[in-house]
Each structure stands twice: as structure tokens, then as C-alpha cells.
Amino acid sequence: MAGHIQDRWYKTITGPDGTKHRVKSERYGTGKRYRARYVGPDGTEKSQSFPDKQKRLAERWLAKTQADMDGGRYVDPKAGRTTFRQYAERWLTDHGGDENTGFSMESQLRLHAFPYIGSRPLDSFRPEHIRGWLSQLKAAGVVGSYARVIYSNVRSVLSAAVDDGLLVKNPCSARSVKAPEVDPKRVVPWLAERVFAVRDALPKRYQATVDVGAGCGLRQGEIFGMAVDALDFDTDTVHVVQQLKLSRSKPVFAPPKGGKLRDVPLPAPVADALRAHMELFPPVEITLPWKTRTGPLVTKRLIFTAPMGNHIWRAMFNTYEWKPALAAAGVIPEPREGDKYAPAREHGMHALRHFYASVLLDAGENIKALADYLGHSDPGLTLKVYAHLMPSSQQRTRKAVAAVYGTA
Numbered sequence: 001m002a003g004h005i006q007d008r009w010y011k012t013i014t015g016p017d018g019t020k021h022r023v024k025s026e027r028y029g030t031g032k033r034y035r036a037r038y039v040g041p042d043g044t045e046k047s048q049s050f051p052d053k054q055k056r057l058a059e060r061w062l063a064k065t066q067a068d069m070d071g072g073r074y075v076d077p078k079a080g081r082t083t084f085r086q087y088a089e090r091w092l093t094d095h096g097g098d099e100n101t102g103f104s105m106e107s108q109l110r111l112h113a114f115p116y117i118g119s120r121p122l123d124s125f126r127p128e129h130i131r132g133w134l135s136q137l138k139a140a141g142v143v144g145s146y147a148r149v150i151y152s153n154v155r156s157v158l159s160a161a162v163d164d165g166l167l168v169k170n171p172c173s174a175r176s177v178k179a180p181e182v183d184p185k186r187v188v189p190w191l192a193e194r195v196f197a198v199r200d201a202l203p204k205r206y207q208a209t210v211d212v213g214a215g216c217g218l219r220q221g222e223i224f225g226m227a228v229d230a231l232d233f234d235t236d237t238v239h240v241v242q243q244l245k246l247s248r249s250k251p252v253f254a255p256p257k258g259g260k261l262r263d264v265p266l267p268a269p270v271a272d273a274l275r276a277h278m279e280l281f282p283p284v285e286i287t288l289p290w291k292t293r294t295g296p297l298v299t300k301r302l303i304f305t306a307p308m309g310n311h312i313w314r315a316m317f318n319t320y321e322w323k324p325a326l327a328a329a330g331v332i333p334e335p336r337e338g339d340k341y342a343p344a345r346e347h348g349m350h351a352l353r354h355f356y357a358s359v360l361l362d363a364g365e366n367i368k369a370l371a372d373y374l375g376h377s378d379p380g381l382t383l384k385v386y387a388h389l390m391p392s393s394q395q396r397t398r399k400a401v402a403a404v405y406g407t408a
């Protein structure tokens with residue numbers, strides 16, 4: 001057995017004749033009697049105390065500790081008493097992820113994990129604690145994809161704690177722990193009539209944003225961050241190389257989502273709309289940090305800007321320009337006086353990308369090309385989202401036969 005058991009109520013002394021005697025110590029009858037002592041993997045001595053009449057329990061504990069060290073399951077008792085919040089806050093500062101992602105994770109953990117499991121010591125976590133926390137989240141109305149993201153963050157923290165030897169195994173890995181369910185929703189693309197109705201309802205300086213979204217499939221941040229040098233009218237191409245986004249609430253220029261730069265075909269009607277827009281609203285030089293709020297300053301001639309010559313703030317645009325246009329086009333109801341517009345998450349500018357994808361698939365474009373144009377890193381994701389929009393073999397058969405008969 002590694003280490004040894006110390007009896008703190010007795011001590012051994014050597015008499016004048018050299019004989020050893022066991023006598024009561026000054027601690028006799030006070031405190032815990034037995035102390036199990038061992039040397040941990042880090043080379044330092046560690047111990048655990050046990051009360052009177054529990055020497056066998058101390059011996060079993062010491063034997064288990066040795067077995068855990070031999071089997072790679074050992075957790076330092078002091079380190080294991082670190083709380084989830086203490087460890088998570090340290091992990092967030094050095095996990096090496098993107099600053100903006102880290103800020104989002106910190107906010108989600110602070111709001112939805114720390115109040116429930118933040119004070120729990122890491123070595124006390126069991127699957128039941130995760131199940132209980134998920135039930136509390138659901139009761140608080142945190143469900144769907146957002147709940148799954150929060151759960152994924154907690155799981156990542158606990159996995160890191162396992163790697164660092166503060167936790168034997170991740171309780172999220174238990175079969176009894178189920179990640180929050182996400183109800184699959186089929187994309188229902190807008191019809192062309194709706195696209196043009198919303199376009200016409202927007203102020204003139206923003207109408208061409210619809211052309212770029214519906215005709216090139218760009219994301220909202222990529223549209224707002226599109227600079228003059230991204231347009232190549234000679235080759236009818238849009239070079240998607242940056243977006244306008246927020247870094248800890250401060251606007252910055254950054255690469256497109258996932259860092260995926262791409263070239264997208266520029267259809268003639270969209271090119272004409274952009275030329276007309278730049279004649280009415282000349283591009284403006286905007287200087288912002290690159291990638292993070294403390295990044296180097298870069299200057300871009302943006303095609304779309306706000307009336308006062310500044311960049312477009314997404315939240316302001318969505319509230320004061322996009323939603324009124326949706327209401328005017330009959331997509332959402334007009335609010336009563338004094339009320340806010342109804343939530344319209346499924347009818348944000350992302351709906352223009354869905355329209356773009358549906359048009360290309362209906363025209364016979366392949367998934368690989370569509371994934372490239374949309375900036376998806378994996379065509380499998382594109383297929384998962386848009387497979388139901390692809391013409392079926394029956395539809396292709398009908399069209400092929402009809403085309404033959406039409407030329408006969």
C-alpha cells in the first residue's frame with residue numbers, strides 16, 4: 001500500500017533502556033485520530049483525516065487512492081475542490097479561442113450556468129447534476145439551439161477539467177444525459193414577389209442590399225462590409241473577403257464567417273443595381289479595427305452606409321429599416337400604436353440567402369457549387385439545410401420528357 005496511516009492519538013517513545021513504548025500524545029481524544037498520508041503524482045505529500053474507530057476505512061481509502069493513481073483516474077483532492085465557476089473563468093482566459101467567441105461563451109455561462117452549477121466543486125459532479133441543471137434551464141424557457149450551445153460550452157469546460165486532472169470523467173458523457181433537443185425546421189424560401197416587395201418597401205439607399213442578398217447569397221455582415229474593391233465588373237465577380245461585425249459591442253472588419261474567402265458570380269441585374277446605387281450614394285471611407293476591438297485599423301470604401309456617412313449598425317437597421325419593410329410588404333403585421341414590431345427571426349436578411357439557394361437548386365446547380373457560393377465549409381451542411389428544395393428525380397423526368405415532346 002502506498003503511504004501509511006498515522007495514529008495522531010498515540011506516539012512512540014524510546015525509554016532509557018532503549019525499549020520503545022507507545023504512549024498517549026498531547027492530541028489524545030481531540031480531533032480526527034487517523035491521518036492517511038501519501039505522495040501524489042506531483043511529488044508532494046497529501047493526506048486525508050479519519051475519526052476514531054475508522055482505521056480500516058482509512059486503509060481502504062489509501063488503497064483506492066493508489067489504484068486511482070495506477071489507473072490514471074487520480075484527482076488531487078485540493079484541485080478537485082475548485083468550483084465550476086472558478087475553473088471556467090480561468091479556462092475562458094486561456095482556451096485559445098477567438099476573442100469574440102470567448103466573450104459570447106462567457107456571457108452564456110454567466111447567465112445560464114454559473115447561477116445553477118457555478119459553486120459546485122468539480123470533483124463532486126455527477127450526471128444527475130447536469131440533468132438537474134438542464135431541467136432548470138428548460139423551466140426558465142431556455143430551449144432549442146440556444147440551450148444546446150450553452151450545454152456545449154459547459155461540456156467543453158468539464159472536458160478541459162478532465163484533461164487537467166481535476167475531474168475523473170465528464171458527467172455530460174453519461175448516456176443518461178441528453179443534450180437539449182433542437183426541433184428541425186425546414187427552410188421555406190421566399191417567393192420572388194416577396195423579395196421584390198420588401199426591396200421596394202426599404203428606403204432607396206438600402207434597396208440594393210436586397211439585390212446582393214438575393215442575387216449573390218451574401219450574409220448580412222458581408223453585405224454591410226462589402227467594399228468597392230470587392231466588385232469586379234470585368235469578370236462579373238464579387239470577392240467576399242470581409243464582413244462588418246461586432247467585437248464586444250464595438251464594430252470591426254473581419255474575415256467572413258469561418259474565415260472562408262470566396263468568389264461569387266455577379267449577375268447582370270445585381271451589377272446594374274450596384275452601379276445605380278453607387279451613383280446615388282457614393283461609397284464612403286470607413287476606418288475600423290481588424291478582427292478585434294484592439295486590432296490594427298484598416299480603411300475600406302464601403303458601398304452601403306448610413307445616412308450620416310457612417311457604417312450601418314445591424315441592430316438599428318433591423319429595427320428601424322428592415323422590420324418596417326417587412327410590415328409594408330405584408331410579411332409581418334403592422335404594430336399597433338406604441339407597440340413594437342412582432343419578432344421576425346425567420347424573416348431576417350438571412351431569408352435572402354435561402355431564396356438564393358432555392359433559385360440555384362431549382363436551376364440545377366450542384367450542392368458543391370452552392371456550398372462554395374454560400375461560404376459553407378462542408379457541402380454536407382448545405383445538403384442538410386437545402387436537400388428538400390432540390391428537384392426530385394420525378395420532377396426531372398417530367399421536365400425531360402416534356403421537353404422532348406415540346407420539340408417534336
